[in-house]
Amino acid sequence: MKSVAILTMVYDDDIYLKIWLSYWEKFVPRSNLYVLIHADYGHYEQMASDCNTIRIARPPMHAGSEVSRWKMLSSLASGLTLMFDRVIYTDVDEIIALDPKHGNNPIDYILGPVDKRDSHGALIVIQAGICDGDQLGTRPDVGRGMGVP
Template sequence: MQSVAAALTMVRDDAFFLKAWLRHYGEVFGRENCYIVNHGRGEAVAELAAGCNIIGIPGDPHPNFDMKRWRMLNNFVQGLRCYYDHIVVGDVDELVVVDPSDGRNLLQYLKDQKPRQVLTPLGLEVIHRIDLEPEAITDHIIGPRRHVRLAPHYSKPCITSHGAKIARGGHFTQYDKLNTPDELYLFHLKFCDFAEYASVMNARNQVTQDVGVGVKEASIGRHWFAEARGEDRAVFEAFSQLQMQEHFDLGWVRKRMYRSWEPRGDTGFYHFKRPEYDAQFVLPERFNGVI
């Protein structure tokens, strides 16, 4: 039994991403150290997550969904810190990966980290190049999908051993030091498969429709609303227009994060600039099978 690290997420019916989350964290941490908030008490979630710690909550639609969600996750994180050295917290389609060149898995890596800090993996969005990657995803995502784009929005302070408060969405913390190690990445999977994207977006659009208020009145991410969706195939075809980079070397991105690190107004939170980058990369073969 280990008490080095636990993983925490909240999910509602997203079987595709939950399977990947369970495979990733369940295998390295042990399912007994995985905590899943089952929003709506879905039977499929309970069955897939057997052996994990499942917390069922009501699934009634609410305009302040995201605010309520992160208030609850914050409190769960602080409770779990009483028993674990490190907590990995985030959405079910966000997975933290240690560069295979490091030689350690995530549990081994966190065991070697000092306590009372916050780690911010570099965000990469796995994109499905539908013009180049016809293979279906089966056991693993990285392999059939090798293309990623820079995603500063997903460079999240998602590994914590500190009591700092986490902001709604998990994008900021009230911790004044930035630590984004070279070997840590956060892979965001929203765009990893065209068919799955359409299915998930249909479900999210239904949630916001059930809430019954517009994007300005709701504490829910704008991307959940149908009016912000756009045409699905056009979204994926546009990935081919991103500038292909020759080398997978992202030290310059981390340097920019450190240079722009500052307080986020008078909120008590800290942040770095998150520009849009017109860049894509092919992951080195060493990443095949990491998720």
């Protein structure tokens, strides 16, 4: 059976982590969720109980901070592909929603055989705070959406 790991990173984001966990545990067991924590470790480990949690130090910000962060996330996600068929990373304030025309389970869609010629716009990234909707991200972030025309 094909499997998916889903990865995020959290720092002072209680509300978003709660939403992120609640959303993804509908589709995969918590054992497939990976939460990188770099603040208030015990609190976030409790929130993410039964998930894989990884404590990391929050390094001081510098000119290359984002590049370093993405290199680390890329390396971790690449390593997880040795154990999972697919690995998804989203920031804790983002979820990936499936266009209802293509079903209601983004994991089935991602793992299933998809004719890419007919799937344009099927997956949409919803990001809180930057989207066209309210602060909880109930409307798609069209500007950065995956496959959004």
